Amino acid sequence: MNLSIVIPLLNEEESLQELHDWIVSVMKAQQYSYEVIFIDDGSTDRSWEIIEKLSGENPNIKGIRFLKNFGKSQALHAGFAKAQGDVVITMDADLQDNPEEIPELNEMIVKGHYDLVSGWKKKRYDSMVSKNLPSKLFNWAARRTSGVQLNDFNCGLKAYKNTVVKNIEVSGEMHRYIPVLAKNAGFSKIGEKVVKHQARKYGETKFGMDRFINGFLDLITIWFLSRFGKRPMHLFGAWGSIMFVIGFFSAGYIGFSKLYRLYSDLPYDLVTNNPWFYISLTTMIIGTQFFLAGFLGEIILRTKNNEERYKISEEVNFKK
Structure with a gap:
């Protein structure tokens, strides 16, 4: 199988059908063999019903439903455990990540021999004060602390070799630092690609300003664990x-x-x-x-x- 597309979600009923159709059109155009794994992280809307409907219509659509909300890191961990594709793509379910970026990300893994390629939303449609400036500060601190030279650690659109996702443990709220976890596991060829950022079409963001505070605390944790976690x-x-x-x-x-x-x-x-x-x-x-x-x-x-x-x-x- 060429691709596994892992999509964690929480209360995204309005965007799922459109996202599915968009992904399928890209997969057919590129003639990929693929699976799409939706991980419903405790949604309280009709998200799971829609996933069941999509999986009944398309055998390449798979779904995992959590009993309650466990967080994005645990959702990714569950998806990684099930992924069978040679290349694993992660993306968000809110239509802010563009599925048309997938072929180039896949190309960088397969032909560029990268272990991991992270998306960089260079031009964003978020609020400058509430998201852009804190994000820039957060990414600067992450680069300085981890030594991984990425401009956008928190971009949900990423591509991995299958061996990478099978050899890292994404726990707590460490989904922001998967490239750092990969580096610590011995995967050193980490690349970056500028990707399109779409304005949110439906619903509201599930993350507030507290994600940056938590992000900095997690950064300190991962710095300590990478240097002294085993000693x-x-x-x-x-x-x-x-x-x-x-x-x-x-x-x-x-x-x-x-x-x-x-x-x-x-x-x-x-x-x-x-x-x-x-x-x-x-x-x-x-x-x-x-x-x-x-x-x-x-x-x-x-x-x-x-x-x-x-x-x-x-x-x-x-x-x-």
Whole structure:
């Protein structure tokens, strides 16, 4: 199979039929063998009914329905697990991503030998203040932190080799950082393509300004995980040891100074009257806590990940 098109969605009943027809017209024009996997992330409208209708009319249309809203990352993870195509395309269901970009993205993977190609919505139709400026700041920070030189990390239109999606774990809200996850997994040939951005035709965006705050917090998380995720002791243990040693020798110096003054019949104060004693003691305590944090982190890495996973209520057109 040439292509798997993975489309997560939430309450997009108005756009699904039009998106389906648009994708099918492109697939027929290019004579691709394909599958389209719609992942209904807990929609409360008629989205699932429409997916069932489309899958009944077109055997290439497949659907996964979650019991509730688990988020875009989990939806993509479910789609990636089912994808069978040599090239996997992800796109949003709101008609803001243009299916006519798919052939060129596919070409870059197949003939350009890229592991991953990310879309870049260079010209956007979003509000300059509420989306464009925060997005530019977010992308700048992501480039500086991750080392992946992309202009638009959050573009939903991306293409992947099948081996990439099978070797990355998209959890939490890490869908924004799939290129970084791919790089950390060893897939280094990551490209970018300018794609058309369409103005939203139906409904309202499901993401508010809080996505940028969450995005920056996730960026810090993925930076830490990429550098110290498998060895937290190297960070917390090192800082903890340094702080403990500094505090210990500082407290020792304070105690030695008092003993020297006692021995030499010089005037002295109580150790507890010296503010540096408390600074040293605090440094030792914090250092110990850092060390324990690193030690506990190492233990946690050896335990099972208990993050809540998506739960599927229904599927259509998947072979049992």
